[in-house]
Amino acid sequence: xxxxxxxxxxxxxxxxxxxxxxxxxxxxxxxxxxxxxxxxxxxxxxxxxxxxxxxxxxxxxxxxxxxxxxxxxxxxxxxxxxxxxxxxxxxxxxxxxxxxxxxxxxxxxxxxxxxxxxxxxxxxxxxxxxxxxxxxxxxxxxxxxxxxxxxxxxxxxxxxxxxxxxxxxxxxxxxxxxxxxxxxxxxxxxxxxxxxxxxxxxxxxxxxxxxxxxxxxxx
Numbered sequence: 001x002x003x004x005x006x007x008x009x010x011x012x013x014x015x016x017x018x019x020x021x022x023x024x025x026x027x028x029x030x031x032x033x034x035x036x037x038x039x040x041x042x043x044x045x046x047x048x049x050x051x052x053x054x055x056x057x058x059x060x061x062x063x064x065x066x067x068x069x070x071x072x073x074x075x076x077x078x079x080x081x082x083x084x085x086x087x088x089x090x091x092x093x094x095x096x097x098x099x100x101x102x103x104x105x106x107x108x109x110x111x112x113x114x115x116x117x118x119x120x121x122x123x124x125x126x127x128x129x130x131x132x133x134x135x136x137x138x139x140x141x142x143x144x145x146x147x148x149x150x151x152x153x154x155x156x157x158x159x160x161x162x163x164x165x166x167x168x169x170x171x172x173x174x175x176x177x178x179x180x181x182x183x184x185x186x187x188x189x190x191x192x193x194x195x196x197x198x199x200x201x202x203x204x205x206x207x208x209x210x211x212x213x214x215x216x217x218x219x
Contacts (some may be wrong), residue, residue, distance in 0.1 A: 004032050006211045013048050014205070018198055019185070021086075023063050023208030024180055025050065029057045031212055036062065044086070048074040057082065067151075067206055069123050072096040084109040086151040086187055086206075089123045091133055101144035108144065111151040111187055114173060116166040127173055134177050150174050150183030153167075154193055164192050167200035173188075174201070177203050 007022075014020060024032045025046040030131050032043060036059060041090065042213040046068030055064065063083035070087055078085075079100035088094050088110045099157040102132050112133065115124030130150070152170040154163040174186045189197025191210035198205065 003212060004038060005029060006213070007035055007040065008156055009036050013195065015198065017203060018211070019204040021067070021187070021204060021206045022211055023066070023190070023206050024054075024069065024212065025208065027208075027212045028068055032058055035211065042083075044208075048077055052077055062157045076099045079108065080104045080106075080107040082108060083146070084111065084112040084185075087113045087123065088124055088147075091114075091136075094133065094137075094145060098144040107146050109148045110145050111149045111185060112147060113151045116152040116154060116168055116169050118162075118166075124152065127169070128175065131177070134180070138180060138206070147181075147183075148184045149187065150177070151185075152188040153198075154188070156192075164200055165195050166204055167197050171187070171201040206207055 011020065015190060019042060020040065021042050021044040022035050023044040027129045032054065039059060042063045042065060043177040044065040050068065064081065064083045065086050066078060066082055067086045070085060070093055072093055074095045085097060085108060088097065088185050093198050094110065096107055099108060105204060112130050114130050115126060134147060150170055150173060154166040157163065167215050171186065173210040174183060177183060185204050187204040187206065188200065188202035189205040194207060
């Protein structure tokens with residue numbers, strides 16, 4: 001597994017202005033440090049416990065993104081240092097993030113996770129729910145968060161047209177909300193589908209296995 005070659009290959013595929021979130025879940029701190037040494041500063045983790053174990057062992061200027069489903073009782077552990085929470089999929093979790101951010105005297109950047117996939121297993125807000133929650137945010141609720149964009153996952157399928165249709169739904173919502181408040185981040189696309197996501201307007205992609213190699217779930 002040649003992490004440097006993988007990372008360079010991915011970076012060379014990204015147009016200017018597209019952020020790379022290196023998804024380091026289940027990978028050791030040594031591998032993360034290697035990618036950091038290549039110039040990468042933004043990393044994504046799925047689980048709070050794993051992030052809490054890695055955080056003190058790695059450079060403090062890493063921008064950590066929480067990209068996995070987040071439970072309300074875990075927010076307090078990451079609120080003091082997390083850069084962005086990409087997986088806000090309910091009013092309840094958004095409210096908790098705002099509360100815990102206030103305790104740390106900071107604003108936490110968040111993305112609303114919207115359900116665009118046909119798969120039942122995917123978390124996320126329905127489009128109408130996302131619009132309603134965004135409006136409540138604009139009205140002054142959730143004062144210690146800053147909604148900076150949207151995140152979504154397409155169906156895991158070989159049907160590229162379906163994937164692009166789903167990504168286009170999120171891009172349409174992003175453009176609509178962007179007329180109400182300027183948004184920065186449209187996070188779509190992972191190792192298997194990030195080129196299609198970029199084609200559909202993504203300016204942030206979450207790439208893990210294409211950089212670090214496939215994970216060994218038996219450990």
